[in-house]
Each structure stands twice: as C-alpha cells, then as structure tokens.
Amino acid sequence: MAKLTDPITILKGVGPTKAKQFNQLNIRTLEDLICHFPRGYEDRTRIVTIEKLQPDEPACFKAMVMSAPRTSHIRKGLDVTKVQVADYTARLTLTFFNQKFTTDKLQYGKEYIFYGTVSGDFIGYNMTSPVFEELDSEPILTRRVLPIYPLTAGLSNASVLKAVRQALAICDPPAEVLPASVRSAFGILPAERAYYAIHEPASMEEAALAKKRLIFEEFFVFSAGLALMRAARSGKAVIPYKNLDLSAFYSALPFTLTGAQSRAIDEIAKDFGSGKPMNRLVQGDVGSGKTMVAAAAAYLAVKNNQQAALMAPTEILAEQHYQSLNKLLTPLGVRTCLLTGSLTPKQKKDTRQAIADGQVDLIIGTHALVSDSTQFQNLGLVVADEQHRFGVGQRAALLGKGKDPHVLVMSATPIPRTLALLMYGDLEVSILDELPPGRQQTDTFLVDESYRARINAFIRKQVAENHQCFVVCPAVEENGDLDLKAATVWAETLQQTVFPDLRVALLHGQMKGSEKEAVMGAFARQEADVLVATTVIEVGVDVPNATLMVIEDADRFGLSQLHQLRGRVGRGDAKSFCILTSRTKNAQTLARMKALCKTTDGFEIAEEDLKLRGPGDFFGSRQSGLPVFRAASLSCDLQTLKQAQQASAQWIETEGSGVTPEAEAMRRRIGELFLRAQDTVN
Numbered sequence: 001m002a003k004l005t006d007p008i009t010i011l012k013g014v015g016p017t018k019a020k021q022f023n024q025l026n027i028r029t030l031e032d033l034i035c036h037f038p039r040g041y042e043d044r045t046r047i048v049t050i051e052k053l054q055p056d057e058p059a060c061f062k063a064m065v066m067s068a069p070r071t072s073h074i075r076k077g078l079d080v081t082k083v084q085v086a087d088y089t090a091r092l093t094l095t096f097f098n099q100k101f102t103t104d105k106l107q108y109g110k111e112y113i114f115y116g117t118v119s120g121d122f123i124g125y126n127m128t129s130p131v132f133e134e135l136d137s138e139p140i141l142t143r144r145v146l147p148i149y150p151l152t153a154g155l156s157n158a159s160v161l162k163a164v165r166q167a168l169a170i171c172d173p174p175a176e177v178l179p180a181s182v183r184s185a186f187g188i189l190p191a192e193r194a195y196y197a198i199h200e201p202a203s204m205e206e207a208a209l210a211k212k213r214l215i216f217e218e219f220f221v222f223s224a225g226l227a228l229m230r231a232a233r234s235g236k237a238v239i240p241y242k243n244l245d246l247s248a249f250y251s252a253l254p255f256t257l258t259g260a261q262s263r264a265i266d267e268i269a270k271d272f273g274s275g276k277p278m279n280r281l282v283q284g285d286v287g288s289g290k291t292m293v294a295a296a297a298a299y300l301a302v303k304n305n306q307q308a309a310l311m312a313p314t315e316i317l318a319e320q321h322y323q324s325l326n327k328l329l330t331p332l333g334v335r336t337c338l339l340t341g342s343l344t345p346k347q348k349k350d351t352r353q354a355i356a357d358g359q360v361d362l363i364i365g366t367h368a369l370v371s372d373s374t375q376f377q378n379l380g381l382v383v384a385d386e387q388h389r390f391g392v393g394q395r396a397a398l399l400g401k402g403k404d405p406h407v408l409v410m411s412a413t414p415i416p417r418t419l420a421l422l423m424y425g426d427l428e429v430s431i432l433d434e435l436p437p438g439r440q441q442t443d444t445f446l447v448d449e450s451y452r453a454r455i456n457a458f459i460r461k462q463v464a465e466n467h468q469c470f471v472v473c474p475a476v477e478e479n480g481d482l483d484l485k486a487a488t489v490w491a492e493t494l495q496q497t498v499f500p501d502l503r504v505a506l507l508h509g510q511m512k513g514s515e516k517e518a519v520m521g522a523f524a525r526q527e528a529d530v531l532v533a534t535t536v537i538e539v540g541v542d543v544p545n546a547t548l549m550v551i552e553d554a555d556r557f558g559l560s561q562l563h564q565l566r567g568r569v570g571r572g573d574a575k576s577f578c579i580l581t582s583r584t585k586n587a588q589t590l591a592r593m594k595a596l597c598k599t600t601d602g603f604e605i606a607e608e609d610l611k612l613r614g615p616g617d618f619f620g621s622r623q624s625g626l627p628v629f630r631a632a633s634l635s636c637d638l639q640t641l642k643q644a645q646q647a648s649a650q651w652i653e654t655e656g657s658g659v660t661p662e663a664e665a666m667r668r669r670i671g672e673l674f675l676r677a678q679d680t681v682n
C-alpha cells in the first residue's frame with residue numbers, strides 16, 4: 001500500500017514530464033491527486049441502438065465495423081477517415097479527422113462500444129470523431145459517468161483519469177473526519193465512498209452526493225477551525241486598557257464622526273477594556289471612513305503604552321495612510337513612522353531599530369510588516385486594512401507569533417451575510433453602514449459604442465474643470481481570441497489620437513511594483529489627467545480629485561468588482577460619475593449592469609452577485625483571503641454551507657476538544673487547511 005504523502009511519480013505512466021504538468025495544477029502527492037476533483041461530469045451511461053440516436057444527445061451504442069477504415073489525404077495536415085458501422089437497427093458512417101492512428105485499431109467485422117453525437121437527418125446520419133472501446137475492455141471513456149478534470153497544457157483528461165484511478169487503487173483516501181452523528185443527521189456519504197465516487201461515480205446522482213459530502217467536509221473543517229481559533233484567542237488574557245478617553249482625539253478631528261463610526265469605535269474601546277484580545281472586523285463600503293476608526297483604535301493602544309501597526313495591501317495605500325494619520329496623530333503625541341519596501345536598506349534598518357527600541361508608537365506599512373524581521377518592542381494592536389488581502393492564513397500566522405495583540409481588520413468588500421459568517425467566523429463584526437454627510441452619489445450610466453464621442457467629450461470636460469479620470473480596461477494586452485479593450489493599446493490610442501493635449505498615464509498589474517507606485521503617486525499628485533488601468537486600482541487608492549470612472553467592456557467584470565472600481569471616485573466634494581461601456585447584446589448581462597446603475601449599496605450588489613454567480617466564485621478566488629478550497633470552489637450551494645456550519649458549531653460544543661481519533665484527525669485536517677491558506681495568500 002502506498003501513502004497519501006507519496007509523490008505522484010510512483011504511479012505508472014507518471015515520469016518527470018507528466019509530473020511537471022501535474023505540478024502546474026499544484027499536484028505533487030497522491031493526496032493532491034485524489035483531491036483534484038472533477039469540475040463536472042459527462043453522463044456516458046446511456047446505451048441505445050443506432051436507430052435511437054438523436055442529434056445533440058450524445059450516447060453509447062454497440063456496433064459492428066462493416067467496412068475497413070478508409071483514409072483520404074485531403075490536403076497537407078488534413079486526413080479524413082471514414083468507417084461504416086451498423087447494429088441490427090441501422091447503419092452509420094463515422095468520420096474522423098487526423099486520427100489515423102486511432103482508427104487503425106478498428107477491425108473489420110468486430111464489435112465495439114462507441115460514444116458520440118449524431119448529426120444530419122434520417123437520410124444520412126453521420127457521426128464525427130466518436131470515442132470507442134472494445135467490448136470486453138475496462139470502461140474508461142464509454143459506459144460510465146466520465147469525470148471532467150481541470151487540466152493544464154499537455155495533460156489530457158484521460159491521463160488525469162488514469163493516474164487518479166491508480167492512486168485510488170494503491171492507497172487509502174484521506175481519513176474520515178466527520179463524526180458518525182453528523183453524517184447520519186445530514187445524510188452524508190462516508191469519506192472513503194465519497195473520495196472514490198467523486199472520481200468514479202456509478203451515476204450522476206452518486207457524483208452529486210460525493211460532491212456534497214466533500215464540500216460539506218471542507219466547510220465543516222473550516223468553520224470548526226475558525227471556532228477553535230476564536231476559542232483559543234478568547235481564552236487568552238491580556239491587560240485591559242485603563243485609559244479609554246478619546247476626547248482629545250475627537251477634538252483633533254476636522255469633522256464629526258458618523259454615527260456608525262462612533263459605534264464601531266465604542267465597540268473597539270469596549271474590547272480593549274475587556275481583558276481579552278480583540279478580534280474585530282470593521283466592514284464598511286468604500287468611503288465610509290474606516291481609516292478614522294483605525295486611527296481611534298491606534299490612538300487608544302498608544303495611550304495605553306503599546307505600539308500599534310497598520311498594515312496596508314499596497315505601498316501607495318500605506319503612504320496615504322501615513323500622510324493622513326501622521327498629520328492627525330502627531331499633535332496628539334503619537335510618534336508615527338512608515339515602513340515600506342521602497343526605503344533604502346539603511347532607512348529600513350534604522351526604522352526597524354526604532355520600532356524595536358520603542359521609539360515609535362504607530363508603524364504604518366505594507367503587509368510585509370508582519371514578516372519575521374520586524375521586532376516590536378510592545379505590539380498591542382494590529383490593524384489590517386482591506387482584509388480580503390489579509391486572509392485567514394495571515395490571521396493564523398499572527399497568532400503563531402506567540403503574542404496576543406488586539407487584531408482589527410478592515411474590509412470594503414461587502415460580503416453577503418451568509419458568506420461573512422463563514423469567512424469571518426473567528427471575528428466580531430462592526431458595520432459602517434453610513435457614509436459621511438455631504439457625500440454625493442456617483443451617478444452611473446450604461447452605454448454602448450454609439451456614445452464614444454460623448455464619453456470622450458465628457459472626459460475632456462472633467463479635465464477642463466481640473467478633475468481627473470480613470471479608464472479601466474479588462475485586459476493588459478491585446479489577445480487574439482478575445483475582443484477586449486487592452487489597457488496598453490487603449491492608453492496609446494487615447495494619448496496619440498484622442499487626447500494628444502492631455503496627460504494620459506498607464507497602470508497595470510504586469511508592471512513592476514516600483515513602476516506602479518510611481519505612476520499612482522504621480523496621478524495622486526495630479527501629474528496626469530487620465531489614468532488608463534486594469535483592475536489593479538481596485539483596492540483602496542484615494543484620489544479625491546478624480547471624478548470620472550470609465551469602465552470599458554464592463555460586462556467582463558463581476559458586479560462587486562464594478563462596485564469596488566466605482567468606489568475610486570466620489571471621494572471628494574465634487575459630483576462624480578461612472579460610465580460603464582459594453583458591447584454585449586445579452587439581455588441578462590445588460591440587466592445585471594443596469595442594477596448597478598440603480599444602487600450604490602455594496603451589500604445589495606454583493607447579494608445579487610452571489611445569486612448570479614454562486615458562492616463558488618468567492619471560494620475559488622485567491623483574493624478572498626480564504627484558504628484555497630478544493631471542493632467548495634467548484635460550485636456549491638448555500639444550503640450545504642449553512643448545514644456544515646451549523647453542524648460544526650454543534651461539534652465544537654460537544655466533541656471538539658475530545659481525544660477520540662476522529663477529533664484528532666479533524667484537528668489535524670484543520671491545521672492542513674490553514675497551512676494551505678498561508679501558502680497561497682500573496
């Protein structure tokens with residue numbers, strides 16, 4: 001028997017080349033392979049007679065080869081092979097293109113099982129490139145439910161299939177972790193059966209059951225993990241903050257806080273006074289003023305003689321936070337510093353020294369701050385801005401540092417409630433559901449190409465009024481297959497032919513970090529009028545002078561993503577606009593985008609997005625900050641999610657800390673899932 005941790009190279013047919021291809025899919029061990037789940041299935045179980053074959057309904061049929069395969073060489077690179085087959089009901093001509101090697105295997109007078117789709121009418125049915133197997137062969141491509149695997153260049157579905165089959169034959173699948181009580185309560189397959197059936201289902205129904213079981217398990221493990229993390233944190237004691245007076249902070253603010261901001265700050269102050277480490281998420285739409293909430297928290301930590309760290313996902317954002325917080329907090333006696341990758345080695349060293357010596361109180365930087373090389377003298381609070389880049393993995397890593405700082409994460413990604421429960425199961429949540437007063441709504445329009453001249457004129461008008469514009473494209477470069485606006489080409493076109501007299505800048509994800517910072521910085525300093533960009537500008541950038549966001553081929557983006565992009569404008573006093581362009585004729589897609597024109601409520605949009613695309617999209621995306629889910633990312637329903645969550649909560653209460661082999665296996669599985677989360681974020 002082999003072990004799950006054995007490398008895939010022990011399989012027959014998996015040499016160095018195949019192994020490399022599998023590595024592309026993050027498959028290295030037998031376990032990885034067994035956990036490489038099909039993204040769908042093809043039901044090839046139906047067997048009919050030739051007479052019963054219907055156009056567009058692929059099926060298996062048994063037939064005899066009535067003529068030796070005849071190959072004609074049509075032209076260079078095109079060989080066509082024709083074969084006559086028949087059963088007792090009818091005859092059929094099979095046509096193959098460039099498959100001489102395959103068709104040579106068909107022997108005159110012998111019966112085979114074929115699988116394919118007929119086309120044509122009753123006068124002359126034809127079938128193109130069916131697959132076939134000998135009658136007494138093992139069903140691999142016919143007479144079965146065929147799993148369809150996510151693939152990579154060079155790796156065929158059949159080779160994944162064969163490798164998985166071998167792996168399942170020589171080693172046991174991952175151990176059962178779900179308690180028997182849970183399995184029976186939710187009618188869930190045992191692990192062994194599920195791992196087998198997901199790859200070799202006897203029917204589509206069984207495939208569905210297997211998938212449900214594996215998704216359930218993943219959610220169960222994940223929510224149990226969050227619950228354990230939460231329990232571990234709340235079991236810790238820290239010194240309660242004595243000084244919770246914010247009056248000096250409030251009087252230093254240039255504005256009055258919104259009710260939502262005050263509530264969030266009160267909740268944080270209460271956490272600080274509780275003697276337990278805080279784990280709080282501040283969730284608020286773009287522009288709801290999360291930075292001030294973070295500032296209040298940092299102020300309190302410092303007034304209680306601790307250091308605070310504020311981590312931003314990008315250097316630009318770190319810089320911006322530094323500018324505004326330094327101005328606000330220095331007069332209040334808070335010593336701030338900026339720690340980013342663009343400092344010289346000497347500056348970095350000095351800054352780190354000052355942090356270690358306790359000469360600075362509030363350290364602002366990128367997520368690299370949490371790296372091991374930064375030693376804090378007395379870190380009491382960690383604030384992570386834009387938490388979807390600061391996922392569960394990093395949260396777990398922080399805890400692993402052996403300190404118990406208060407943790408505050410801030411997110412502008414409106415996650416539907418149902419998913420929020422799952423993603424933030426280890427956090428308390430404060431919601432900023434109120435925008436600062438005087439904020440004007442960003443008017444949003446959906447237009448087609450006939451509006452191009454008007455869009456250009458509108459950009460000109462904004463620039464003439466001393467404002468700036470973003471133009472977002474769905475692709476970086478031109479790509480033969482997809483007729484998408486490419487940022488590089490579009491920037492060139494705008495600069496050369498449309499706005500030769502304006503300053504057009506370009507920003508995309510394939511640029512080096514320092515280049516991106518430079519372009520963004522220049523735009524923020526108003527050294528460019530129009531910034532053509534990809535979605536790299538999605539997160540956090542604050543250029544209040546920008547009043548127009550044009551999104552090209554907007555149908556290529558998810559609703560929540562469009563909403564995030566739109567949030568880059570409407571941040572100042574001036575009226576702002578968002579123009580979605582689209583060339584699609586699809587009524588549903590258009591309706592979806594029109595919904596975005598009507599509402600600016602991020603949560604409403606997120607719910608709509610969830611309905612349209614399903615939670616799989618959230619779980620599959622690396623940006624979500626979640627561990628990479630294997631089963632759940634394929635597609636999953638909220639029902640399963642809720643059940644798993646409910647079951648895991650119950651399990652934690654009753655058996656979670658037990659010493660049964662199952663409880664131990666579960667805790668091991670949780671560790672693995674969270675480790676995988678750390679590997680994959682960033």
Ligand code: ADP
Nearest residue numbers: 255256257258285286287288289290291292436
């Ligand atoms: P978020 O991070 O939630 O997207 P920010 O913290 O960047 O939002 O705040 C957006 C803008 O609103 C900033 O320019 C900030 O100074 C301003 N702001 C924050 N709170 C208030 C308030 N209560 N009244 C007026 N302006 C505010």
Ligand code: MG
Nearest residue numbers: 290291385540
């Ligand atoms: Mg922010």
